[in-house]
Amino acid sequence: MSSTIRTSRLAGGLLAAGLSLAALTGCSFSSDNVSCSTAGSCTVTLSGEGAEADILGTTLSLGGVQDGRASLTVAGVNVSCGEGESVAAGPLQVSCSGVTEDSVELTASLN
Numbered sequence: 001m002s003s004t005i006r007t008s009r010l011a012g013g014l015l016a017a018g019l020s021l022a023a024l025t026g027c028s029f030s031s032d033n034v035s036c037s038t039a040g041s042c043t044v045t046l047s048g049e050g051a052e053a054d055i056l057g058t059t060l061s062l063g064g065v066q067d068g069r070a071s072l073t074v075a076g077v078n079v080s081c082g083e084g085e086s087v088a089a090g091p092l093q094v095s096c097s098g099v100t101e102d103s104v105e106l107t108a109s110l111n
Contacts, residue, residue, distance in 0.1 A: 041109035046070075048102055058092050062104060070096060070104035081106075083093045 034053055036042040042055045046062035053060050063071035069080045075090030081104075086095040091111055098105035 032067055033048055041107055043097075043105070043107045045098075045105045046072075051103075056092065056110055058090055058108075060092075060094070060106075062083065065099060065104065070098055070099050070106075072104070072106075074108075 027052055034042060034044045034055070036055075040056065042053075044053045044055060044060070046053060046060070049062060049064045051062045058075045059073075061073045063073060063078070065071070069079065069082045071080050072089070072094065073079075074092055074094060077089045079087045079094070081087050081094065081096035081099075083099045086093060088094075088111055092108045093111050095107045096104055097107060105106045
């Protein structure tokens with residue numbers, strides 16, 4: 001019986017640690033290549049029109065790319081950025097580090 005209790009406690013502790021880590025990173029996603037640090041910033045690549053990511057409690061989506069500028073919606077606010085540019089939108093500061101004909105790589109952090 002003590003073995004069962006110990007196993008339950010261990011499983012509960014591991015689950016709590018996993019949930020704490022998920023809350024700490026603050027990122028979930030429905031697109032490829034999301035990476036978050038514990039310092040409160042996430043790097044994401046949005047590929048294709050309509051690609052979305054939920055970063056630090058804020059939804060980002062790619063509207064499209066035209067003339068080297070990515071059209072983004074951040075927490076309902078429409079912004080655009082080119083490679084090397086940063087924009088403030090809602091609670092996030094977004095820095096576009098790479099823009100191709102159909103994707104954008106960006107880093108988002110809390111303002």
